[in-house]
Structures are given as C-alpha cells and as structure tokens.
Amino acid sequence: MNAHLIISAFVLGLSMSGVYFLLTVGLSLCYGLMRIISLDQFLYYSVGAYMTYTIVAVTGNFWLGLLAGILTTILIALFVEKIVYKRIYEKSVMFSMILSFGVNLMGVGLIKYIWGLEPKPVKAPIGGNLNIFGTEVPGYRIFVILLAALVYLAVCYFLNKTILGTAIRAGIDDAEKVEALGINIYKLFTLTFLLATSLSALAGAIHTPMVMVVPDMGMNIIAFAFMVVIIGGLGSIKGTLISSLLVGQVVSFGSLIWAPLADMAPFMIMIIILLIKPTGLYGSKYMKR
Amino acid sequence: MKRLFNNNLSKILIIFTILYLLKYVLPQSFMLEVIILSIYTMGCSFLIGRVGFVSFGQPAYLAIGAYGTAFYLYYFGTNPFVAILVGILLGLIINIITGAFFIRLNSSYYTLCNQAFCVVNFFIFQKALVKYTHGDNGLWFLSRIDPTPVIDLSRTEGVFIFAFLVAVGVWLLFNYLMNHSVFGATCLCVKCNEEKLRFLGYNVFNIKWLAFIIANTITSLAGALYSLYFGFVSAGITAPSKAIEPVAISMLGGAGTLFGPLVGSFIFIGLKDIASQVISYWELLVGLMLIIVMLAGEKGIVGSLEGFLSKLINKHGNNEGLQATNIEGEVGSE
Amino acid sequence: MPKNNTILEVTNLNAAYGQSKVIFDINLNVKLNERVAIVGRNGAGKTTMLKCIAGLLKASSGSVIYDGMEIMGKAPFEVAKMGLKYIDQDKEVFLDLTVRENLQLSSYATGDYNWDRVFEHFPKLKILLDRKGAYLSGGERQMLMIGRAILGDPKVLLIDEPTEGLAPSIVNDLVTTFHDLSKDSAIIIVGQNLSFVSRVAQRIYAVKEGRMIAEIRDKEEIKEATYSRYL
Ligand SMILES: Nc1ncnc2c1ncn2[C@@H]1O[C@H](COP(=O)(O)OP(=O)(O)OP(=O)(O)O)[C@@H](O)[C@H]1O
Ligand SMILES: [Mg+2]
Numbered sequence: 001m002n003a004h005l006i007i008s009a010f011v012l013g014l015s016m017s018g019v020y021f022l023l024t025v026g027l028s029l030c031y032g033l034m035r036i037i038s039l040d041q042f043l044y045y046s047v048g049a050y051m052t053y054t055i056v057a058v059t060g061n062f063w064l065g066l067l068a069g070i071l072t073t074i075l076i077a078l079f080v081e082k083i084v085y086k087r088i089y090e091k092s093v094m095f096s097m098i099l100s101f102g103v104n105l106m107g108v109g110l111i112k113y114i115w116g117l118e119p120k121p122v123k124a125p126i127g128g129n130l131n132i133f134g135t136e137v138p139g140y141r142i143f144v145i146l147l148a149a150l151v152y153l154a155v156c157y158f159l160n161k162t163i164l165g166t167a168i169r170a171g172i173d174d175a176e177k178v179e180a181l182g183i184n185i186y187k188l189f190t191l192t193f194l195l196a197t198s199l200s201a202l203a204g205a206i207h208t209p210m211v212m213v214v215p216d217m218g219m220n221i222i223a224f225a226f227m228v229v230i231i232g233g234l235g236s237i238k239g240t241l242i243s244s245l246l247v248g249q250v251v252s253f254g255s256l257i258w259a260p261l262a263d264m265a266p267f268m269i270m271i272i273i274l275l276i277k278p279t280g281l282y283g284s285k286y287m288k289r
Numbered sequence: 290m291k292r293l294f295n296n297n298l299s300k301i302l303i304i305f306t307i308l309y310l311l312k313y314v315l316p317q318s319f320m321l322e323v324i325i326l327s328i329y330t331m332g333c334s335f336l337i338g339r340v341g342f343v344s345f346g347q348p349a350y351l352a353i354g355a356y357g358t359a360f361y362l363y364y365f366g367t368n369p370f371v372a373i374l375v376g377i378l379l380g381l382i383i384n385i386i387t388g389a390f391f392i393r394l395n396s397s398y399y400t401l402c403n404q405a406f407c408v409v410n411f412f413i414f415q416k417a418l419v420k421y422t423h424g425d426n427g428l429w430f431l432s433r434i435d436p437t438p439v440i441d442l443s444r445t446e447g448v449f450i451f452a453f454l455v456a457v458g459v460w461l462l463f464n465y466l467m468n469h470s471v472f473g474a475t476c477l478c479v480k481c482n483e484e485k486l487r488f489l490g491y492n493v494f495n496i497k498w499l500a501f502i503i504a505n506t507i508t509s510l511a512g513a514l515y516s517l518y519f520g521f522v523s524a525g526i527t528a529p530s531k532a533i534e535p536v537a538i539s540m541l542g543g544a545g546t547l548f549g550p551l552v553g554s555f556i557f558i559g560l561k562d563i564a565s566q567v568i569s570y571w572e573l574l575v576g577l578m579l580i581i582v583m584l585a586g587e588k589g590i591v592g593s594l595e596g597f598l599s600k601l602i603n604k605h606g607n608n609e610g611l612q613a614t615n616i617e618g619e620v621g622s623e
Numbered sequence: 624m625p626k627n628n629t630i631l632e633v634t635n636l637n638a639a640y641g642q643s644k645v646i647f648d649i650n651l652n653v654k655l656n657e658r659v660a661i662v663g664r665n666g667a668g669k670t671t672m673l674k675c676i677a678g679l680l681k682a683s684s685g686s687v688i689y690d691g692m693e694i695m696g697k698a699p700f701e702v703a704k705m706g707l708k709y710i711d712q713d714k715e716v717f718l719d720l721t722v723r724e725n726l727q728l729s730s731y732a733t734g735d736y737n738w739d740r741v742f743e744h745f746p747k748l749k750i751l752l753d754r755k756g757a758y759l760s761g762g763e764r765q766m767l768m769i770g771r772a773i774l775g776d777p778k779v780l781l782i783d784e785p786t787e788g789l790a791p792s793i794v795n796d797l798v799t800t801f802h803d804l805s806k807d808s809a810i811i812i813v814g815q816n817l818s819f820v821s822r823v824a825q826r827i828y829a830v831k832e833g834r835m836i837a838e839i840r841d842k843e844e845i846k847e848a849t850y851s852r853y854l
Contacts, residue, residue, distance in 0.1 A: 037401070098579060102533075102583065103576065106575075163727060169720060173720075180679060222404065226405050227405050260413075271390065274393075280398075
C-alpha cells in the first residue's frame with residue numbers, strides 16, 4: 001500500500017465522517033433532549049439530496065439546491081412534528097422509533113412516486129484537485145470536511161454560548177426542571193428537531209456529488225448512522241464526533257483492504273465497544289430510557 | 290385455570306380450522322404465505338409485547354434459518370426434514386451467541402444494533418460469502434428436494450400441511466408461554482419493571498436470554514419454511530428495507546397478543562396483493578399503516594378487539610374475558 | 624379577585640398515577656406573605672400534591688386558583704411564568720451548567736435579569752458563579768435552586784423538603800432565609816424535619832395517605848411540635 005493510497009483513503013474517510021457527523025448529530029441531540037429516536041432524519045437526508053438534485057437540474061446552482069433542500073425539509077419536519085411527535089413526547093422511546101420509521105418508509109414511497117426509481121447524478125459544485133503531500137485529492141472532499149468541522153464548531157457554540165443552547169443542555173439533564181423554571185420545553189423540542197432536520201438535509205445535499213441520488217439512499221446509510229450513534233453513545237455530541245471520525249476511517253480503509261470489510265468492520269468495532277461499554281463511548285449510563 | 294386453558298386451546302383449534310378451510314376459498318399460496326409470515330411475526334410480536342424488545346433486524350434471524358436449510362439442500366443432502374432441522378439448529382446456535390450479547394443492551398440500543406446486525410448479515414450473504422450463497426442470484430434447490438412419505442415436502446401441498454401443523458405447534462407453545470407459565474409472567478415483568486424482578490431474586494439475564502432464543506429460533510424456523518416453500522434463497526431475504534415488516538405486522542395485529550400475528554399477517558399480505566395492483570410504492574402503504582396503528586393507540590387489531598370483547602363479556606357478569614385483555618402499557622421497556 | 628389576600632386556593636384536588644389514586648380531595652389555601660408547611664409521612668402524597676399544583680403532574684380533578692386565576696390544566700412553564708415556582712425535592716441542579724448559566728436560564732424564562740436579590744439572600748452564590756452544578760455541595764445546590772426560583776418575583780414558592788440532607792447550620796440559615804423570602808411571597812414548604820417546620824411555619828397542614836387530616840393554626844402547638852401526633 002503506498003502513501004498516495006493512504007492519503008486519499010484518509011481524506012475520503014474524513015469526508016465520509018463529515019457526512020456521518022452531520023447526519024447523526026441531530027439524532028443524538030434529539031435523543032438527548034426529547035428522548036426520541038428520530039429515524040425520519042434519514043428521510044430528510046434523502047429529501048435534502050433530491051431537492052438539491054432538482055434545483056441543480058433546473059438552475060444549475062448547487063448552493064441554491066442545498067438551501068432549497070434545507071427549507072423543504074424544515075417545512076416537512078414542522079408538519080411531522082406537529083402530527084406525530086407532539087403526541088408521543090411523553091411516551092417511551094419505542095414509540096418514536098416505530099413511528100418515525102413509519103414516516104421514513106412513507107417518505108421513501110413518496111420519493112419513488114415523485115422522482116422515480118432511476119439514480120440521479122449531481123455534479124460537484126467545486127471541481128479540481130488539491131495537492132496534499134504530493135497526492136491529488138478532490139477539492140470537494142476537502143470542502144465537505146471543512147463544512148462539517150464548521151458545523152461542529154457552530155453547534156458547540158450554539159449549545160455552550162447561547163441561552164437557547166444552555167436551555168437545551170439543561171433539558172438534556174432534566175427537562176422537567178427546565179419547564180419548572182418557566183421555559184416552554186416544547187418550543188425547545190421543536191427548535192432542536194428543526195436543527196437536527198436541517199443538519200440531516202445538509203448532509204443529504206452535500207453527499208449528492210459523492211453518491212448517486214436514489215430513493216433508498218436514506219435506507220442505505222441508516223446502518224452506518226446507527227453504528228455511529230451507538231459507538232459514540234446516544235445523546236453525546238462529542239461521542240458522535242469521535243465515532244463518526246472512527247467509522248469514516250474504518251469504512252474507507254476497510255474497503256481498501258477488502259471490499260466487504262467496509263460494511264462489516266464498523267459493525268465489529270461497534271460490538272467490541274459495546275462489549276466493553278454497553279452505552280457506547282460517551283453515552284451516560286443514566287440515560288436508561 | 291383449567292377452564293381458561295381449555296378456552297384458549299379451543300380458540301386455537303377453531304381459528305386454525307377456519308384457516309385451513311380458507312384454503313378452499315383463497316389461493317393456497319396466499320394462505321401458505323400468511324401462515325409462514327405469521328410464524329415469522331410471532332417471535333417479533335412476543336418480544337415486543339411481552340418482553341419489551343423491539344428489533345428492526347428480524348430478517349437477520351429469518352435469513353439464518355433460511356440459509357441453514359438452503360445450504361443443506363444445495364450442498365449436502367436432499368431430505369427436507371433434515372434440512373429444516375439444520376435451519377433451526379443453525380438459528381438456535383447463532384441466537385444463543387448473539388442473544389447473550391444483544392440482551393445486555395438497553396432498549397434503544399437493542400433496536401438499532403439489531404438493524405445494524407441485519408445490514409451486516411445482508412452484506413455477508415450478499416457479498417462476503419458470495420461464493421457459497423451466490424449473492425443476489427441465490428441458491429436454487431427446489432428440484433433437489435426428495436419426496437417424503439406421509440407429508441410430501443417436495444410438493445407445495447405437502448409444505449402447506451406441514452407449515453400448518455408447525456403453526457399449530459407454535460401457537461400452542463406460545464399460548465403456554467404467554468398465559469400459563471411463570472416464565473411468561475417474568476418476561477412481562479422484564480418489560481414493566483426489570484429492577485423489581487431482580488430484587489425478587491430472579492436472574493433477569495437468563496429470562497431475557499431465553500426469551501430471545503425462543504422467539505428468534507421460531508423466526509429462524511419460519512426462514513427454514515420459506516426456504517423450503519420457494520426452493521430458493523437469495524440475499525434479498527435479509528434486505529434491511531424489509532426489516533420493519535414484522536414490527537409493522539406485530540403492531541397491526543396487536544403486539545404480544547396470541548392471535549395478533551395471524552390477523553396482522555392476513556391483512557398485511559391481503560393488502561399487499563391488492564395494493565400491488567394499484568400502486569407500486571409499497572413503502573408508502575406500510576409507512577402509513579404503521580403511523581396510523583401507532584397513533585391509534587398501539588394496541589393493534591386484536592388488542593383492541595380483545596379489550597372490546599372483554600368489556601362486552603364483563604358487562605354480562607362473566608369474568609372469563611379478563612384473561613383476554615392484553616396487558617396495558619407501553620410498547621417498549623424503559 | 625380573591626377575598627382578603629389569599630394568593631393560592633386549592634379545592635378538591637385529586638390525583639392518580641395510572642390506576643392508583645394517591646391524593647384525595649385536598650383543600651388548602653395560602654395568603655400572601657404567609658409561611659405554610661405540609662407535613663406527612665413518606666409516601667403520603669406531599670410531592671404529588673405540589674407537583675399537581677405546579678402543573679407538573681396532571682391532576683384528575685379539582686381546582687387551583689392562583690392570584691384569582693384558575694391555573695389547573697395550564698402548562699407548567701406558564702404556571703412558573705405567572706409566579707408560582709416549584710422547587711424539587713431531589714436537589715439536582717443542571718449538572719452540566721455553571722451557577723451563572725443556571726441563573727441566566729431562569730432570567731431568560733422570567734425576564735428578570737436583576738440578580739441582586741438572589742445574592743442578597745445567598746451571597747455565596749456570587750463566588751460560585753463559574754462553578755458547574757455537578758461540583759456544588761448539597762447546601763449550595765439548595766441555595767441555587769431557591770436562588771434561581773426567586774428570579775421573576777414569584778408570589779408563591781412551593782419548596783419540597785428543603786432541609787433534606789443538609790447540615791444543621793445550613794438549616795438554621797434557611798430558617799432566616801425563609802422568613803426573609805416571605806416578605807415578598809407566600810411560601811409552602813414540605814418537611815420531615817419538625818423542628819425546622821416549627822420554626823418556619825405559621826400554619827401547618829398534616830397529610831396522611833393522600834388525605835388532609837388536620838390544619839394546625841395554634842401557635843403553641845406549632846412551637847411544641849405536638850402536631851407530630853398526626854403523623
Ligand atoms: N411516578 C410514580 N408512579 C407511581 N406511583 C408513584 C409515583 N410517584 C409516587 N408514587 C406513589 O405515590 C404516593 C405518594 O408519593 P409522593 O412522592 O407524593 O409522597 P411524599 O409524601 O412526597 O413522600 P416523601 O416524603 O418520601 O417524599 C406513594 O405511595 C408513591 O409510591
Ligand atoms: Mg416527596
């Protein structure tokens with residue numbers, strides 16, 4: 001294995017980590033605050049991708065597509081939250097899992113209905129290569145990595161430095177006490193849900209140039225996303241970051257060694273980590289719900 | 290107690306007689322699919338409704354049974370009975386191992402890990418073991434199945450009768466497990482309040498493990514039956530996109546009820562047959578159905594019916610309906 | 624408007640967890656600037672009662688009139704905003720948040736950014752501003768919980784077992800604090816510590832198995848803690 005291969009695999013791994021992180025950080029936040037597992041995030045990921053594809057096909061502008069993707073999913077998510085989640089916030093986490101999977105499935109059906117089955121390509125908005133230690137690396141991948149890093153910093157800033165972020169952190173600790181202080185916890189829930197949604201849509205949008213846009217793209221990435229949140233520990237942002245970095249590299253180098261390893265190695269790592277720590281790397285054991 | 294047992298027993302007999310007679314009205318393939326699907330769903334429904342484990346990875350256990358049977362028939366022997374036994378045994382062994390790991394997880398992790406397990410199984414059968422499984426092309430072995438005496442499993446008619454008898458056995462087993470055994474009661478306690486059960490001195494780990502093994506080995510058995518019925522298995526059987534189906538059917542019929550899986554499967558396959566002629570986007574319907582069932586109060590058809598019936602019966606001063614009421618509470622364990 | 628100066632009036636309050644009823648037809652009232660205590664054994668239903676009043680639990684029936692308004696069925700955050708604050712029994716502040724952030728959150732909720740009153744009662748909090756909740760002692764947590772609750776000038780404070788697990792000297796401080804606090808608001812405390820209750824309360828309700836069994840107004844009886852016979 002030569003240095004070029006290693007560097008390009010590393011960069012590819014990082015860019016995948018970026019996508020995984022964007023997709024799972026919302027999942028983790030939603031679990032932390034609302035104690036729901038929102039599997040419909042994978043629908044928003046696909047919708048983000050399809051909207052990007054559509055707008056790019058019409059206007060040729062990727063960034064416009066990205067924006068449209070986020071806005072569309074926010075509208076859908078507002079609707080879903082009102083119809084579905086508002087009724088089940090009090091109930092056990094199983095409700096949200098099954099229901100949101102239902103939403104996800106329905107959405108996939110609708111996507112097939114609207115956009116058809118054939119795969120759609122999207123061209124990267126940033127062409128060209130970057131030279132890193134003598135290895136040519138697609139510039140778009142670097143962009144994805146930087147964007148994900150930026151989002152991480154922004155989320156951290158939001159959670160730690162703004163009052164709403166503080167309220168969310170407090171709610172992750174004990175939602176009832178936040179309410180007893182006089183804060184409308186349901187507004188916080190909606191806010192967090194929309195934040196998660198827009199990040200998922202963003203993940204879908206920026207992933208488009210790296211994969212084909214297909215109706216099942218959400219379903220295809222679902223297992224990796226699960227592995228990321230479980231390895232990191234549900235509800236922990238830091239854990240999500242670390243485990244997406246880990247899984248990205250494992251997938252990328254795994255496929256370098258033996259193609260099926262790309263899919264199986266993360267699973268094995270997840271099993272090993274769960275054997276040592278059944279709540280994942282940073283999952284709190286108090287989050288039993 | 291005796292009366293109650295008889296009561297449920299007779300219900301099983303009546304329902305299965307009706308099912309059997311239905312084959313003269315409905316296509317046999319339809320009935321066969323209903324029966325195998327309901328065996329498949331039974332394990333899932335039991336785990337959801339009676340133990341509090343929701344798994345999005347049931348196809349994995351199905352596939353293990355199916356491939357066990359398929360490997361035997363394709364590579365080693367020709368006797369279908371042995372093949373089914375091989376499928377069950379393979380399922381049993383793998384469930385004992387995976388169970389010991391999965392049941393240590395809390396409920397949300399359990400669900401997600403199972404889905405991941407299903408996906409990994411898919412990749413194993415589709416890509417990693419492609420030499421032996423032929424991936425998506427699958428293994429064909431219908432012609433290799435030997436005719437057998439008494440029930441001829443090389444013919445669909447025989448498979449139907451066999452599956453039917455197996456189903457009756459499975460239902461008797463679960464009737465005993467759910468309604469007449471201490472084990473079933475302790476399972477329910479796991480779902481409602483694990484801590485308390487531990488304080489009472491029960492080994493919660495073993496209870497969960499046993500429940501997992503029983504339920505998922507029944508799932509593997511369903512896989513073996515599928516394998517025999519189609520004479521063909523491909524990696525598609527563990528496709529993650531189908532992972533939600535048993536959960537959906539369980540919820541539709543009523544998770545943890547005795548007859549929920551039957552009712553759920555019947556409606557599900559019926560809907561599928563009708564819908565496939567109208568729209569080609571099956572996910573849409575399943576998703577919608579799942580949402581409606583969950584928002585309508587998660588009791589499912591049988592759960593709601595039983596509640597309704599027992600109220601009706603209680604009105605007439607008969608307590609017998611009481612045991613039919615499904616255990617109220619939420620779907621998952623905390 | 625309420626007759627005389629009753630700020631909180633609870634009538635026929637019932638509540639249940641699932642099928643099991645835990646409190647039955649509770650009646651109580653509190654006047655502005657009054658200090659009232661609720662005593663009862665473990666599991667008598669005191670916490671349940673307070674949570675129902677604060678809207679954190681849904682009561683099955685009854686009415687809660689606060690400041691002349693029916694607040695039954697209102698969301699807990701609305702109740703808190705109106706100035707009826709509940710302080711939990713478990714002494715858990717937000718572990719991940721600093722004292723400052725805890726106070727900021729309460730300020731954000733109530734729109735009251737004047738922390739002077741908090742520091743007046745609990746000067747120690749001023750030094751601890753940047754410490755995380757996880758590293759506060761039990762007494763400091765209690766200070767913080769009360770401190771953040773009095774932002775927004777609440778008219779009623781419901782305080783669940785304020786002395787539980789606190790050192791005697793801190794308990795003494797709390798007596799003074801509660802006397803001071805009652806200059807601005809009504810205080811309902813739930814307590815097991817009878818000497819503390821005797822020193823704080825002007826009136827005492829005794830609860831047994833979810834029912835209000837006595838109301839003690841007699842000063843002498845409160846002082847001598849003879850109401851312990853109701854427990
Ligand atoms: N979440 C719950 N679910 C079911 N029952 C509960 C719940 N919380 C409390 N109970 C029951 O309700 C009754 C009243 O409880 P409550 O906490 O109000 O008592 P308390 O008077 O505050 O007791 P303590 O002095 O120990 O705090 C108890 O019998 C308790 O077991
Ligand atoms: Mg209490």
